Each structure stands twice: as C-alpha cells, then as structure tokens.
Amino acid sequence: NDMIKKAIFPVGGLGTRFLPATKAMPKEMLPIVDKPLIQYAVEEAVDAGIEEFIFVTGRNKYAIEDHFDHSFELEETLQAKGKTNALKTIRDMIHQPGAVSYVRQQDPSGLGHAVWCARHLINDEPVAILLADDLILGKSCMAEMIATYKGGNMVAVMDVPKSDTQSYGIVTPSADDGHIVNVSGLIEKPPPENAPSTIAIVGRYIIEPGVFDQLDSQEFGTGNEVQLTDALAHRIGKVPFQGLRFSGERFDCGSKIGFLQANIAFAMSRDDLENRLQNWIFKRFSKP
Ligand code: UTP
DSSP states (O other): OTTOOEEEEEEOOOOGGGTTTTSSSOGGGOEETTEEHHHHHHHHHHHTTOOEEEEEEOTTOHHHHHHTSOOHHHHHHHHHTTOHHHHHHHHHTOOOTTSEEEEEOSSOOOHHHHHHTTGGGOOSSOEEEEOTTEEEESSOHHHHHHHHOOSSEEEEEEEOOGGGGGGSEEEEEEEEOSSEEEEEEEEESOOGGGOSOSEEEEEEEEEOTHHHHHHTTOOOOGGGSOOHHHHHHHTBTTBOEEEEEOSSEEEETTSHHHHHHHHHHHHHTOTTTHHHHHHHHHHHHSOO
16 A cells, blocks of 8 residues: 555643653653653554654654654764664664654644644645554554555554443444444544444544545534544545554553553563563562
8 A cells, every 4th residue: 555655643742641750751752661652653654664754743842853863972972882782773763864744733732633733744645643652562553554444534443341432432333344344433532321332443543635624624522622533523424434453452551551551561572571570570469
C-alpha cells in the first residue's frame, strides 16, 4: 500500500494524569525501560513504511524536537570516549533532513483539533495517525493496518470489558469476522448502558482527506473537545470504515497502571533484564 507515507503524531495533550512528572516534560517522553513512548510510536511507523513524520506539539514539547535531532556535544563526547554502541543508538534514530515537521497546536482543544492543525501538510492522500500513549508490544500495528487498508477510514480495535466503555471510542459493528470489523457507527466514551458494543478504538488510525473537511467545522463534542471520533462518524456511509483487530498487546500508557505494566512487560521481553527482574519480583513480593 504505497499511498500511505505520512504519519501524524498528536503530542499536544496536557498529560494531567501524570502530573507532576509532566509539568515541564511532555507525557510522550516518559520512558518505557530506556526509550520514550514517542520513539516506540515512530519506530512502529517506520516499520509500516512511513517516511514523513508530523508532530502536532503544544507547550513544553521542546524535548521531543531535541530528541529527534542531532546532539553534537553528546555525539562528540561519546565518540571521544569510544562509546560506540551508545553513539549508534542515538545516530540511528535521526531521520532524513526534512522528513520531520512540527506543527503547534496553540490550545489543547482535543484530538480532532490536533489532527486538523496538520491539514496544510497533507495532500489528497490517506494519512496514518499514532497516539504514543497507546503502546503496542509485538508486530507493528500500523504495518498490519496498512497491509489491510483498502480505502476510506480504518481504526485499530480491541475488545474491552463492558465496565470500561467510558474510556474509549466504541464502534457499532455491522459485520465482524474476528479480524476485520465493518463499522456502521461510532460513539465517544459511552457509559456501559449506552455502549453499542465492547469493541473499542485504540490510538491508531488511517484517515482519508474527507475527515479534514469534516474537522473544518470544528464541532465540539464530549469533554468540550473537538473529537476525531465525531468527524469519523460523519464519514460513515460516505466512505468504507473498518476496524482491525491487531495482533500485538496494547498498553494504555496514558494511565499509571498501564504505564507500569508496560515497563514490566517490555523489560521482561528483553534478554538483558528478564531473569534479574523476574527473580527480584518473585523474592520481593512472594509471601513467606
Ligand atoms: P488524552 O485524552 O490522553 O489527553 O489524549 P492528555 O491531555 O494527553 O492526557 P490527560 O488525560 O490529561 O492525562 C490522547 C492523545 O491525544 C493527544 C495527546 O497528546 C494524546 O496523545 N492530544 C489530546 C492532543 O494532541 N491535543 C489535544 O488537545 C488533546
């Protein structure tokens, strides 16, 4: 699917659930083991063939720009000290000149508003959107989506407990083969009694240009924010809309429990940490 070469990373949120950690630092720079959340999302996009990276930033987000740029003093120092592995780690993550753009979202008016702020960088083409706080361990979720995408709008979906629907955008399925869900309706954060299903959207989208036209109207929805879900819902019936159940394991790193679980799961998937961490947890927390 050669059409999808651009990805938008909305990083303009306030991250209030992680205060005070996020007072002077963006939530997306919180590390899972030794890598910030935003870098996992960028690497997932690279694995999906994305070549242009658009960050929609807000206040206190300079650390993200610095993270994806050269750090000449650091590189020189590592070189002088012969720390070649560390040097390679930071050099490998630098993209082609011009491949990374930053757009500023002046007010955090919602995810739909953040995406709309990138409209001038998108032509008549589908574009990927990745939310770094939804971290996916395993195969690149965006690569799976792009491989399946046949036009219109697509979201990554997963089944959630009925009691949790209020934390997600929830879809109404018109067909569901256990892998691809055809979507005939969408609602943002419904209470369980109003939820049309327990199939929830996680933070991966492929959107068609019509969504930007819809976002032009700037309708405020749930939480008095411009919701991407609302704009997508308006496009149902006009273009195809599918949900993809992805193969990886998703962690909600916008919540404390999800962030802690992600740190443990990612550490346990690493040869250099697995044994020592497992032994320590076992000793420290097993009851005598
Ligand atoms: P969240 O709903 O997690 O909000 O945003 P938040 O502000 O980041 O965090 P809390 O709830 O206050 O702790 C979901 C995603 O949408 C982006 C966020 O950066 C995050 O990736 N976002 C949200 C924006 O870019 N702009 C916004 O106005 C709102």
